[in-house]
Amino acid sequence: MTKDNLSGKVTTQICLEIPDKTNPFICAEQFLAGYNTLSLATSSTFVDVLLLLFNLELPSEADRHLLETLMIGLINPGPRHPATKAAMASGLSKTNAEHILPIAASTIGGERGGAKEVFYAHHFIKNHLDEDVQNLVCTRLHDSAERFAPGFGTHYGNRDSYIESLSLTIQKHCKTGKHFDWVMALTSCLHEQNSGLLDVGLAAAIFCDLGIKDRESIGLYQFIRLPGMLAHGLEQTRRPVSDVPLLEDENYVYTP
Amino acid sequence: MSTLHNTESQTPPRDEFESSAKDEQWQHYRGRIESKTGKWIGGDDVNIRGYSLFNDLFAKTSYMQILVLNATGRLISKELACWLENNFMCMSYPDSRIWCNQVGALHGSMRTTPTAATASGSLAADSRIYGGSQTSQSAMRYLAHAFQRYQSGTSIETLINDAPVRNGRPAIIGFARPVFRNDERIQPHREMSETLGFEEGEYMQFANALSHYLETHYSMGINIGGYTAAFMLDQGFSPKEVYTIKNMCVASGVTACYTDFFEKAEHSHLPQYCTDVRYTGPSPRPVPTKNRS
Known part of the structure; x- marks a missing residue:
């Protein structure tokens, strides 16, 4: 088995990491359910992103407010x-x-x-x-x-x-x-x-x-x-x- | 800063509370502990389930005997304690590919304390598919129920046919194994049981019959979970007791894997390229700018 054919890969729908051009171990850009994490950081609330992690979609304003209140x-x-x-x-x-x-x-x-x-x-x-x-x-x-x-x-x-x-x-x-x-x-x-x-x-x-x-x-x-x-x-x-x-x-x- | 609020001087006496009298049992335990398990008598002795640690147990019993005494209240024989200790040996392989040991190795890689590593690895093995503690409970429950039906006249064939099917085979906890079909621990356990003087009881004979049927028809047999379940049922333990006794049985292997990676370079336990993780979620998309409704 070669190192490019590992015995099974971990699969996730949550996080995509784009490698750095010079070092494949380093993440240069991260996406959460398709959204750039840094863009989320400047345009969403913590609770928005928390729900995104579990539901893979950003919540409505009403749902965000509901969870935040709870x-x-x-x-x-x-x-x-x-x-x-x-x-x-x-x-x-x-x-x-x-x-x-x-x-x-x-x-x-x-x-x-x-x-x-x-x-x-x-x-x-x-x-x-x-x-x-x-x-x-x-x-x-x-x-x-x-x-x-x-x-x-x-x-x-x-x-x-x-x-x-x-x-x-x-x-x-x-x-x-x-x-x-x-x-x-x-x-x-x-x-x-x-x-x-x-x-x-x-x-x-x-x-x-x-x-x-x-x-x-x-x-x-x-x-x-x-x-x-x-x-x-x-x-x-x-x-x-x-x-x-x-x-x-x-x-x-x-x-x- | 606002004025601090001190509740101590403002708590009304007990009889000033309106009470439904439903809280009496908690009143009873307020500032009081009642125990049937044990007591430390500072500077003198410790009592464990009615036994004096320093007069009855210390240097006379094994650690495994004390472990079972603490967990269940039963002071078991040296032979049974020896059986369990050997059984524990077979539940804690020092191989960091095994899930709970991965946890230990990753803790080592991040240089946590050994306690965090071992506790977390043991938590990881509190699983419905492996680990020897929760799985023993499940296997004992299945065996006890199936044996009851068997004694009432249900055939082995019917019992097997009634089991849920996964990948074309009966999915019975304690029979077959997540990774390999043949369990290398069974034969040494049979020999150990005989050497220590344990005869096969009714649950073990029943488990052997189930295993024989499964071997003949499905090329699968009893695993260590099923064997342990049958043996412990024959020894008169309940499923919950065995879960409790064996809850840390993987600990030693986890600790070993922790030490293996503690001294190695950071990220040395199976480092991954970003592309070694298969992403199947939504494609990159812009964050919506408008208020979502």
């Missing part, structure tokens, strides 16, 4: 979120700074309230979109973890007030699609049971409206949530480890 609303899960806590515990204990982002991303990848649940919520919404929400609420029960379905349920036993406010803000200020509208109708029915929309369900609904596929939803959710977690984790690297001592023995109950 991204800001979800930019920081807050210092009490398990994934942020993982980042903060790492930062406080002087973990290498470059590990904080992957630690947070990995933690929020879980199937219970994390990115994997976005995947399941994406499927749930797509699969039930044609169903009557009242009928669905009457025929389906909450599980033992208080989930009505992936992306829907209770948060610490109640409706998630912040996500409820964010979803209403999106409804008021953005042009949404049929998935989000159906989710809001379902959420409204769930309120009678003191249950509602969760962060992962909201993200899944909007990803569906934006044409983001199921697996892509996982990574995009992790990405959207990361900035706040990263900032919290890095902030803790500058705090003394004595800020948060290990839990005292009397509050650690061990019963083998």
